[in-house]
Amino acid sequence: xxxxxxxxxxxIKYYKIGGGVYIFFASIIYKKNRVIFSCDIPPQANIGKVxxxxxxxxxxxxxxxxxxxxxxxxxxxxxxxxxNEKDAPTIEDDVFIGAKATILGDIIIGKGARIxxxxxxxxxxxxxxxxxxxxxKIVKEG
Numbered sequence: 001x002x003x004x005x006x007x008x009x010x011x012i013k014y015y016k017i018g019g020g021v022y023i024f025f026a027s028i029i030y031k032k033n034r035v036i037f038s039c040d041i042p043p044q045a046n047i048g049k050v051x052x053x054x055x056x057x058x059x060x061x062x063x064x065x066x067x068x069x070x071x072x073x074x075x076x077x078x079x080x081x082x083x084n085e086k087d088a089p090t091i092e093d094d095v096f097i098g099a100k101a102t103i104l105g106d107i108i109i110g111k112g113a114r115i116x117x118x119x120x121x122x123x124x125x126x127x128x129x130x131x132x133x134x135x136x137k138i139v140k141e142g
Contacts, residue, residue: 004037004053015043048093058100068093074117076100082122092127112142 011029014022026043033039039059041047048069053059058076061067065079065088077097081087087106091097095109098117103109110127119136128142 004033007033007037008041008047008053011041011043012045012047062088064088066090068095068111070094072096074099074101078102078104080104081106089121110142114140 007029011026011033014029015026030041030043033041038057041059041061042063044063045061046066048067048071051067051069051071051073053073059073060078060080062080062085064086068091070093071091072095074097076099079089079091080102082105089103089105090108091103092109092111092113094112096114097103098115098119100117101115101119101121103115103121105122107121107124109115109121109125110129112128113125114130115121115125115136116130116132118134119132120134121131121136125131125136125138126142129138130140131138
């Protein structure tokens with residue numbers, strides 16, 4: 001596991017423990033990651049147990065996003081909203097998200113789905129499906 005992933009795990013752990021000192025440590029790690037890795041991953045984001053963020057450079061995750069277990073996120077990925085800040089994507093387990101993919105809105109990415117590099121996802125993706133393009137289109141059913 002690289003230093004970036006270790007840093008994110010530590011930040012989330014401190015935030016979940018709660019209490020003044022731990023929240024303070026989580027905010028320090030969050031700010032350090034923003035500067036060193038040029039990414040925006042707030043400690044409030046619900047991130048699963050095992051995940052891999054490749055390099056972390058340029059990753060932006062909305063604090064209301066939910067990410068399952070065993071998710072791989074490449075560099076430059078954005079998980080954001082369209083209208084309401086709380087309408088963030090839900091990423092289920094075993095998903096692969098390619099570099100510079102953008103996932104926007106209150107949508108669900110099904111278990112085992114694969115999102116190609118540079119794809120812009122605006123609709124729900126079924127479990128096991130592979131999507132590519134702008135806007136994302138299913139090229140392989142799950």
